[in-house]
Amino acid sequence: MPTRDTNFTVGLVQRRCTEDRDDNVRRALDGVREAASKGAHIVCLQEMFNATYFCKREDFALFDIAEPILAPDTGPTIKKCQDAAKQHNVVLIAPIFERRAPGVYHNSAAVIDADGELLGVYRKMHIPDDPLYYEKFYFAPGDAEPPAPGTAKNCVSASGYRVWNTRHARVAPLICWDQWYPENARIAALLGAEVLFYPTAIGWRPEEKAEFGEDHRDGWRTVQRAHAISNELFVAAVNRTGHEPEPGTGGIDFFGSSFVADPFGRVVAESPVDEEHVLVVECPRRMIDDTRRHWPFFRDRRVDAFQPLTQRWLGNG
Amino acid sequence: MPTRDTNFTVGLVQRRCTEDRDDNVRRALDGVREAASKGAHIVCLQEMFNATYFCKREDFALFDIAEPILAPDTGPTIKKCQDAAKQHNVVLIAPIFERRAPGVYHNSAAVIDADGELLGVYRKMHIPDDPLYYEKFYFAPGDAEPPAPGTAKNCVSASGYRVWNTRHARVAPLICWDQWYPENARIAALLGAEVLFYPTAIGWRPEEKAEFGEDHRDGWRTVQRAHAISNELFVAAVNRTGHEPEPGTGGIDFFGSSFVADPFGRVVAESPVDEEHVLVVECPRRMIDDTRRHWPFFRDRRVDAFQPLTQRWLGNG
Numbered sequence: 001m002p003t004r005d006t007n008f009t010v011g012l013v014q015r016r017c018t019e020d021r022d023d024n025v026r027r028a029l030d031g032v033r034e035a036a037s038k039g040a041h042i043v044c045l046q047e048m049f050n051a052t053y054f055c056k057r058e059d060f061a062l063f064d065i066a067e068p069i070l071a072p073d074t075g076p077t078i079k080k081c082q083d084a085a086k087q088h089n090v091v092l093i094a095p096i097f098e099r100r101a102p103g104v105y106h107n108s109a110a111v112i113d114a115d116g117e118l119l120g121v122y123r124k125m126h127i128p129d130d131p132l133y134y135e136k137f138y139f140a141p142g143d144a145e146p147p148a149p150g151t152a153k154n155c156v157s158a159s160g161y162r163v164w165n166t167r168h169a170r171v172a173p174l175i176c177w178d179q180w181y182p183e184n185a186r187i188a189a190l191l192g193a194e195v196l197f198y199p200t201a202i203g204w205r206p207e208e209k210a211e212f213g214e215d216h217r218d219g220w221r222t223v224q225r226a227h228a229i230s231n232e233l234f235v236a237a238v239n240r241t242g243h244e245p246e247p248g249t250g251g252i253d254f255f256g257s258s259f260v261a262d263p264f265g266r267v268v269a270e271s272p273v274d275e276e277h278v279l280v281v282e283c284p285r286r287m288i289d290d291t292r293r294h295w296p297f298f299r300d301r302r303v304d305a306f307q308p309l310t311q312r313w314l315g316n317g
Numbered sequence: 318m319p320t321r322d323t324n325f326t327v328g329l330v331q332r333r334c335t336e337d338r339d340d341n342v343r344r345a346l347d348g349v350r351e352a353a354s355k356g357a358h359i360v361c362l363q364e365m366f367n368a369t370y371f372c373k374r375e376d377f378a379l380f381d382i383a384e385p386i387l388a389p390d391t392g393p394t395i396k397k398c399q400d401a402a403k404q405h406n407v408v409l410i411a412p413i414f415e416r417r418a419p420g421v422y423h424n425s426a427a428v429i430d431a432d433g434e435l436l437g438v439y440r441k442m443h444i445p446d447d448p449l450y451y452e453k454f455y456f457a458p459g460d461a462e463p464p465a466p467g468t469a470k471n472c473v474s475a476s477g478y479r480v481w482n483t484r485h486a487r488v489a490p491l492i493c494w495d496q497w498y499p500e501n502a503r504i505a506a507l508l509g510a511e512v513l514f515y516p517t518a519i520g521w522r523p524e525e526k527a528e529f530g531e532d533h534r535d536g537w538r539t540v541q542r543a544h545a546i547s548n549e550l551f552v553a554a555v556n557r558t559g560h561e562p563e564p565g566t567g568g569i570d571f572f573g574s575s576f577v578a579d580p581f582g583r584v585v586a587e588s589p590v591d592e593e594h595v596l597v598v599e600c601p602r603r604m605i606d607d608t609r610r611h612w613p614f615f616r617d618r619r620v621d622a623f624q625p626l627t628q629r630w631l632g633n634g
Contacts, residue, residue: 126617144622158631159622170632180614182499182547187625192632219546219582226543229536230499265536297497298630300443305461305476306627308504310620314475315487315509 005286008169010195010234011035011043011090012279014258014271016242017052021065024050025077029084031278036088038280041114041168044093046240046258047176047199048107050077051097053254056246058137066099069110069121070151075099078110078118086116091166093173095199097138098123107139109173109199111164113154120152124175125160125184132205132252135177156191163191169285176200179220179237183309185227194288195234198224202239203254217255221267229265232291232298234283236260241274263291322603325486327512327551328352328360328407329596331575331588333559334369338382341367342394346401348595353405355597358431358485361410363557363575364493364516365424367394368414370571373563375454383416386427386438387468392416395427395435403433408483410490412516414455415440424456426490426516428481430471437469441492442477442501449522449569452494473508480508486602493517496537496554500626502544511605512551515541519556520571534572538584546582549608549615551600553577558591580608 002008013031017024028049035043048054054062067075074082077096085092091114098108098121107124123142127135142160146152154165161184163172172188172195179198188196202220204213221237228235241256259270260281271277292298308314319325330348334341345366352360365371371379384392391399394413402409408431415425415438424441440459444452459477463469471482478501480489489505489512496515505513519537521530538554545552558573576587577598588594609615625631 125619125622128613128617130611130613141619144619156632158625158628160619161622161625163632177617180547180612181618182503182543183618183623183626186499187623187631190625190628190631215581215583222539222582223543223546226499226540226547229540230497230543264532265539266532294447295497296445296447300445300494301498301500301629302442302458302461302476303627303629305442305478306500306504308475308478308507309500309626310623311475311507312618312620313615314504314507315473315480 002169002285004289007282007284009039009041009280009282010236010260011040012236012238012258012271013043013045014239014241014256014277015046015049016276017240019052021050025080029080032084032090032092033088034278035280036090040090040280042091042166042171044197044199044236044238045095046238047095047201048097049095052244053201053252055135055138056132056244056252058134063105066097066105069098069108071118074118081110082112082116082118085112085114089114091168091171093171093197093199095175104140105138106142107135107175109175111173114167119164119166120147120155120162122162122173123160124178126177126181128177132246132249158187158191161187161191163188163193170194171197173197173199176202179224182227182230185231189231189233193233194285195236195283196227198237200237200239201254203252206250206253209253217257221257221259225261225265225267228261228263230297232263232295233288234260234262241276263287319486319602321606324599324601326356326358326597326599327553327577328357329553329555329575329588330360330362331556331558331573331594332363332366333593334557336369338367342397346397349401349407349409350405351595352597353407357407357597359408359483359488361514361516361553361555362412363555364412364518365414366412369561370518370569372452372455373449373569375451380422383414383422386415386425388435391435398427399429399433399435402429402431406431408485408488410488410514410516412492421457422455423459424452424492426492428488428490431484436481436483437464437472437479439479439490440477441495443494443498445494449563449566475504475508478504478508480505480510487511488514490514490516493519496541499544499547502548506548506550510550511602512553512600513544515554517554517556518571520569523567523570526570534574538574538576542578542582542584545578545580547614549580549612550605551577551579558593580604
């Protein structure tokens with residue numbers, strides 16, 4: 001078990017994707033090797049790292065992209081990830097389109113320990129649906145119940161939220177749209193997470209980039225920095241990069257900008273917008289305890305008064 | 318009732334305080350007049366605006382600073398605020414040290430409508446306690462129950478959280494330490510708030526200013542900008558300025574920097590660190606609906622999965 005004064009090092013692999021899925025996997029795992037060679041203990045890939053962001057349209061054929069994650073049916077992508085984790089001795093968070101059962105598909109992240117063992121899966125709790133992001137068509141939201149017996153090892157859970165006590169740190173994966181909800185970050189923190197990972201696929205429509213691009217990117221970064229601040233832990237956001245076309249639209253310019261924020265919300269390091277990049281950042285674990293000692297937010301939470309958070313709306317009407 | 322396309326204008330009065338309480342009140346109400354003259358509809362004063370930040374030590378004599386807020390015992394400070402609200406036709410949020418009953422004191426904000434009527438009181442839910450901020454000695458936390466009958470007019474409430482439908486906007490006061498908790502902002506938003514006001518007394522110890530000053534100020538600003546983003550409403554933070562000494566310590570340098578953020582978390586305007594200032598900002602109400610339409614966070618909240626938020630801790634141990 002790591003001590004308070006042990007640091008851990010995270011690696012974030014930011015990639016461009018094409019229709020060649022084998023090549024996407026190969027280049028992502030090259031990134032894992034690069035991160036490990038630079039000292040990373042825990043590596044996170046971007047949301048649905050083995051494919052283009054196919055949710056730009058609703059197409060029944062695209063369910064073929066999905067693969068099972070959990071044993072005994074673990075698909076080829078996650079098996080390759082397990083091999084890579086073992087080979088490089090890194091914890092690996094590998095997000096893919098998950099086929100759980102016929103008609104039950106999720107936007108998921110497999111969590112693999114540094115010996116290659118699959119520890120379980122986090123299934124995205126908050127599913128968006130907007131033009132070019134038709135996720136409600138493809139994904140069932142993560143269960144509100146805890147994981148089924150035998151499907152989550154070294155895991156503490158509440159509702160669909162899960163924190164794994166891996167060899168190198170207590171990690172909580174959350175996925176993309178989840179990142180806008182302070183509830184998610186808070187529950188993961190209460191479960192003991194030391195670092196939140198947000199694999200992501202967020203970008204600009206080319207036609208809105210000039211007017212809103214920088215504000216959108218800064219809003220995305222700010223809300224996640226605030227999760228680091230109010231929960232006093234590390235946050236790592238891993239986004240894809242590159243332009244992906246979609247017929248009849250301008251497509252999406254994914255804006256990269258993968259970053260790590262420390263428990264005071266400072267952006268410690270950030271990847272570029274337009275380039276593939278591997279970001280490796282050492283996280284001083286001690287900062288979590290020190291920050292919470294000086295700004296004791298967790299001491300004072302009014303848990304007697306938070307029941308209204310379980311409601312959809314409280315105003316008139 | 319204001320329509321979707323009606324704007325409202327907020328005024329934030331940032332002041333230095335001295336031991337002369339009458340003078341503190343006079344100069345704050347000069348600020349209300351200035352804000353009104355520049356078009357403000359809703360004006361907010363800083364936390365415990367009529368006194369120095371006396372919580373720098375634990376002193377039984379200082380309970381004398383407190384005054385009743387609610388009728389029929391409303392004290393002189395709030396009566397002067399009611400007169401000013403009526404005279405200038407502004408909604409006024411007036412935070413003071415409240416004497417509720419012998420032995421029951423709160424850190425509170427009176428809410429006064431634009432005709433001078435006292436609509437009720439918000440009592441700070443989250444009470445800090447740190448060296449130089451000994452608030453747990455002075456203040457009982459706000460009740461978890463809704464307001465007593467007859468004490469809150471035009472008010473929607475849940476637990477101790479309250480949103481008033483004033484003449485000019487639906488407003489939610491929250492106070493200082495409250496600002497670090499996303500739970501508070503979320504409940505106020507669910508109650509229909511269009512703007513959150515955070516009267517505040519936050520500063521630097523002179524000895525930590527060089528090393529941590531800018532990071533603390535930016536963390537304070539960032540966490541509140543994120544409340545604006547994740548709740549898609551306006552946020553107005555009103556801080557005091559100036560140095561206040563405390564024997565045996567370096568005292569506190571309050572850092573001003575009062576600001577307004579829009580529903581995308583952009584800082585629209587900001588006061589200086591070291592000077593008294595009145596900030597007046599027009600808020601396009603329509604932005605709230607437009608932002609929520611394009612980024613529909615409220616549609617997707619997993620209210621079926623948020624029960625863990627009512628717990629102190631969920632991790633092992």
